[in-house]
Amino acid sequence: MEMRRDGDCIELLDLDPFLAELLRQIPASTKAEGVDSAERRLFSEPAAATEKELCAEWKVYVQPELRRLFGHATDIVVADLEQLASNEKPFANCTLRIPTRNAEAWLNALNQARLAIAAKFDFTESELSDHYRSPIGSRRDLSLFQVNFYGFLQEWILREVDCV
């Protein structure tokens, strides 16, 4: 895989089918899927539990707005990922172009996905910072790789956006 800036786009070139599939998984990965820990992380409390009134009001007035915001970011990513669906040869490498105007939506959706996956699998800080982990041998390993791959993409998008 190669990444480069091309005018108003961030390009991911020569994406192999495995990495392309991980990208396709971003929207699904943002969903908490009824996992309490993931839901709690995406919609964290605004104050200590002793601030009961504030926390209750937050759930009623702010959380729906946050859901709308997260959903909007994910929708933009879904639309960009359509490029990967139209690949005529399923096992051929492909290219993804992310318009820089969508960079913030990508950063948000990637963060939702990373946080939701990390909460579901309860990754420790040492696991998350172990970048020399042995090859993928389990669903947990794959999910950790996914979190790190999405983090790598975030870093790269941040660097490119900073250069605008």
Next chain:
Amino acid sequence: MTVQPRSSLAAALPNESASAGAEVCGSSVGNPVIEVETKAAEKVDLPWQVVVHNDPVNLMTYVTMVFQKVFGLPRAQAEIHMMEVHQKGRSILWTGVRERAELYVQQLHGYLLLATLERTV
């Protein structure tokens, strides 16, 4: 960035209300409702802190970018707060009236940072 609250105004208003309330109580004997309302207003007007907590998943560069966007901090100052979050577990990003503090926390939650409102006292 730790912006000091509009302290003179925020701190003065409840006291003014309290003394005004005392006068009213003096002229119309025994009206405890006013005093109760004054206490509630005082509670709301106390300065609140916007605190960001450590999170092993959020990237350091991402957190720095969010601090720059939400609080308008220069990069160097945003990085200082980010490092404080990373090393000490938390950093106070702003102090002031509750309404604005709530808005900041909402924005920070929009970027998926762990942020809370805390009373200063």
